Amino acid sequence: MSELINNREYRKQAIREIIMDLHAGRPVEEVKARFDKLVRNLAPGELSLIEQSLINEGLPIEEVQRLCDVHAAVFRDALKRSAEPETAPGHPVHTFKEENRALEKVMDTEIAPLVDELRRTPAEAAGPLALKLAEKLNLLGDVDKHYSRKENLLFPYLEKYEITGPPKVMWGVDDENRQRLKAAKAVAVNFRPDRKDELIAKVEEAVHHLKEMIFKEEKILFPMALETLAEDEWQQILVDSDEIGYCLIEPAQGWKPVRESVQDRETIADSGSRDHIRFSTGMLTPQEIERIFTHLPVDITFVDKNDVVKFFSATQERIFARTRTVIGRRVENCHPPASVHIVEKLVDDFKSGRKDHEDFWLHFAGKYVLIRYYAVRDEKGEYLGTLEVTQDIRPIQAITGEKRIAD
Known part of the structure; x- marks a missing residue:
């Protein structure tokens, strides 16, 4: 039985069945228990490749997107055990991760204490706290640059290698996160005492889903991209990143590909x-x-x-x-x-x-x-x-x- 479980093709088929059970409405804890018995380690990017195969077989992207967080919850333990790839300072993935650390710092050290204080404060006196929350949510809004670089620079290269489903799902979730932040900020800016509980709920919802996306990026997307893209493609992403901008940080400098990029060689050849x-x-x-x-x-x-x-x-x-x-x-x-x-x-x-x-x-x-x-x-x-x-x-x-x- 252990040989069967360790068989890669069998494991892929079993994971497909688990995902389909999720879409059929099976309880998360039930399928999670089955998964834990099935696999000890999950290769980086395997979840996305399986989702891609399901999309190719006709599963609507909207369905994958709708249950994206459920999928991550089921696979979280295995994904946590997978090793994170090392990237040099200045590499696009290193910059993405540094932005994530900056976002986490705002959420954990600035927004979370304000939410706790808001809970303890009478609604009639909570106006100043709501304005402070609006300022911090505005900082989180800088994640739009992070998402935009991902969507407009990284996703096209994955599509080049016929990895199209996971980027579309993730882009849809990115847009949902943008809307959650806007909704929370709107309640904070137009705060009324009777909306105190609503403000807390919307802020916590936005923060939760931002953290979920960080997890998916670093445990699924980035490892898969590092396994897939060539160095000259990462170089092109690096060159084009400045046009979109960065989230909360200035990127480190210094990373260069070992070999020159395809575009550099073509530019030299065409310079006559x-x-x-x-x-x-x-x-x-x-x-x-x-x-x-x-x-x-x-x-x-x-x-x-x-x-x-x-x-x-x-x-x-x-x-x-x-x-x-x-x-x-x-x-x-x-x-x-x-x-x-x-x-x-x-x-x-x-x-x-x-x-x-x-x-x-x-x-x-x-x-x-x-x-x-x-x-x-x-x-x-x-x-x-x-x-x-x-x-x-x-x-x-x-x-x-x-x-x-x-x-």
Whole structure:
């Protein structure tokens, strides 16, 4: 029997059955006991690979996401026993972990004491404590940069290796955590005595789920990524991280890959002479083309007819973060799970000819953002792709009167 239990394929099948039992409503403690008897050690990333196989077999991503915390609870003991990979200061995973330590410090040494004090304080006198909690929750909101680097830099490389399910599940949970923090902060900022218990509950809920995500990152995601990605891919993540920013810390410096990156070698090879590119209305060098896109007052992203991101403009102040890892990524993987169906419907409308453009507008980071989508077609009307154009229109709305060149 022990030989059977130690058999890798048998273990995978047994774990699949445990996960399916969870989705069928079996009690957590029941399946956890079965799991503890089945395995002594769980290889890093094995849970995610099993979830991926279930998704490939038709299990909806929303179901995996809904029970994500339950899965982690069942596997927590085994995952705790797995060794954490070592990473050098400056490596992207080292930076992710240092951010997690900073988040834990805010939660454990600043937020937890305030919550305890709030419990002991009469509701009518709790207003100042609620404001202090709002300030600390605002600090935790910096986790958005941590999540954004994970979603826009790390996930694309996992997708390259056909690991698509776990990133989608984790992105959905990240978005839930963002919403929990916003909800807790809203109650704190607009505190009323009759909402004291609600504030405590929302803060504790947000903190609990942030800690759960830290556990999943460090015991599942990061080990799996370190086993999967090549050094030049980690180097590219490092290069692109500055554009998004960091959570509560300044990253350490010093890590370099042992070998040069693929992109570095290609850059050196391509550094020779380059000819002009001819258009119907003139001709430009590649450098001129790139700098023109960089100086446009709008952000541009192009998705080709196969729904693959082929280009984005590196403008000086992009509204929404874009990194080079997005190139070659399928468009449905570039959006949170909650909005994927909207994107797919829009692209389908463009391909079918039902629509040629669509506009959206929203308030974001102090800007009033207009997002315009255009179907790009050739001379015969055949669909070539979708162009996204994004612009902050608040300064334009403020324009009055006239300003002529002569003035």
